[in-house]
Amino acid sequence: MDxxxxxxxxxxxxxxxxxxxKRFGSMIKEQLQDVLTVEQQMTLSYIKRFGSCTxxxxxxxxxxxxxxxxxxVTRLAEKGYIHRIRDEKDRRIVYLKLTEEGLKVFQWGEEKVFEVVSPYLKTFSEEEIETFLTLYEKLASQVNEE
Amino acid sequence: MDxxxxxxxxxxxxxxxxxxxKRFGSMIKEQLQDVLTVEQQMTLSYIKRFGSCTxxxxxxxxxxxxxxxxxxVTRLAEKGYIHRIRDEKDRRIVYLKLTEEGLKVFQWGEEKVFEVVSPYLKTFSEEEIETFLTLYEKLASQVNEE
DNA sequence: TTGAACAGTTCAACTCTTGAACTAGTTATG
DNA sequence: CATAACTAGTTCAAGAGTTGAACTGTTCAA
Structure with a gap:
């Protein structure tokens, strides 16, 4: 190809x-209202996925x-959604974990994001969505190899 | 599907x-250095595409x-990359146009973005990229129908 | 033991964003 | 025609996210 x-x-x-x-971002932001920002929701999501992280x-x-x-994290901790827990062995490390309230809010937010995105995904056939995701994931994994 | x-x-x-x-955003930001932010580059890009806009x-x-x-726009105008031109007929309207300097900077930035993204696109076969783009564009057009 | 390395925080400065209040100009209606 | 409603854009204060430098406290290796 030239x-x-x-x-x-x-x-x-x-x-x-x-x-x-831009469109998804704006619709998601609207759904999350004043409860969470998009970055905050992604932060809760990451911590949830790994149980705890630094x-x-x-x-x-x-x-x-x-x-x-x-x-x-400071803003999320102030809202009571995250705990900071120091590692007992290496006291430099701080583990971040969701509080019970944090888990609830995350699940609420995740449902809101799902409600925004899924109607659009559903306009594709099962085969189309599988093809699209496979290629998108391939791109993601290439980009991830720093 | 359930x-x-x-x-x-x-x-x-x-x-x-x-x-x-996240990855592309960060690499692009790095390439644009302190010359332009990502939002500023996208703004110049939009104005360039339509010649002028409001x-x-x-x-x-x-x-x-x-x-x-x-x-x-105020920041871009301060840097001398954008002109504000009032419509003679409807004086509420302000047209935004690139200056010569603005066009040059946009083209420089666009090349930087291309250098970041294209190596990853090139890991796909011609057929894969066509399939992926067709589906991504379909998603974009669905999302665009507000 | 001491110096390098590491995990995390603080701070000032900046960009982007919202939402309310505002200026100025246009359009529609009685 | 007058005036009320609407439209385009700006200003401003407040807040989120970001960087980069300086900092605290901790660990580890020479």
């Missing part, structure tokens, strides 16, 4: 991802500085 | 888009309030 062809493919990708990200892990997963995570 | 199946598909979509967005159009396309656009 350079012009790749530029055209890049342009199509850019346009599609712009639209999907600031450093979150910073790497979210591709931001650790101080950005500290800020988000 | 609810559990949809939840699983939703989870896969959520995970893939999280990874791709605050209201940008706000709709970006799914944000008009005041958010005013802030971004």
């Amino acid at each position: 350079v012009g062809k790749w530029k055209s493919i890049f342009g199509r990708y850019e346009a599609a991802s712009f639209t999907v990200n 600031t450093t892990e979150l910073a790497e997963a979210f591709c931001v500085q650790k101080s950005a995570i500290t800020a988000i | 609810v559990g199946k949809w939840k699983s598909i939703f989870g896969r979509y959520e995970a893939a888009s999280f990874t791709v967005n 605050t209201t159009e940008l706000a709709e396309a970006f799914c944000v309030q008009k005041s958010a656009i005013t802030a971004i």
Whole structure:
């Protein structure tokens, strides 16, 4: 494929991802109301998935500085959704865990996100969605190999 | 398909888009250095595509309030990348256009974004990329029908 | 034992965002 | 025609997210 062809493919990708990200982002934000921000919901989601995690892990997963995570976690802790637990053996490490309230709020938020996204996924056939996800996951795994 | 199946598909979509967005976002931000933010680059891109546009159009396309656009445009105008031109007939309307400098900076930024994204797109076969883009564009067009 | 490395936090500065209040201009209705 | 309703855009205060530098406290290896 020549350079012009790749530029055209890049342009199509850019346009599609712009639209999907902006629209979904805005609809999700609206659904989460003033309870959680999108970043806060993703933070709860990450902690939930791994049971517990550290600031450093979150910073790497979210591709931001650790101080950005500290800020988000502090706000979630103030709302009572996260516990900070120091490791007894290595006292530098702080484990982040969801509180019971945090788990409830996460599940509520996750349902809201599902309600936004799933109607659009459902417009695809089972075969289309499988093909799309397989390719999207391939892209994700390529991008993940830093 | 039952609810559990949809939840699983939703989870896969959520995970893939999280990874791709965070990783690409961070790499693009790094490439744009201190010259432009990602939002500023997207703003220049939108104006470039339509030749000129208004605050209201940008706000709709970006799914944000008009005041958010005013802030971004003000910063871009201060850097000399955008002109504000009042409509002679309806003097409420302000057209936003790229300056020569703005066009140059946009093209530089676009090339940087291309350099980040295209190596990953190139790991796919021509058929895969066509299939993926067709489905992604279908999703974008569904999401766009507000 | 001491110096390097690591985990996490604090802080100032910046961008982006909202929502309310505002200016200024246009349109529609009685 | 007058005026009320609407429209385009801006300003402002407040808050979230982000960076990068400086910091605390802890661990580990030479």
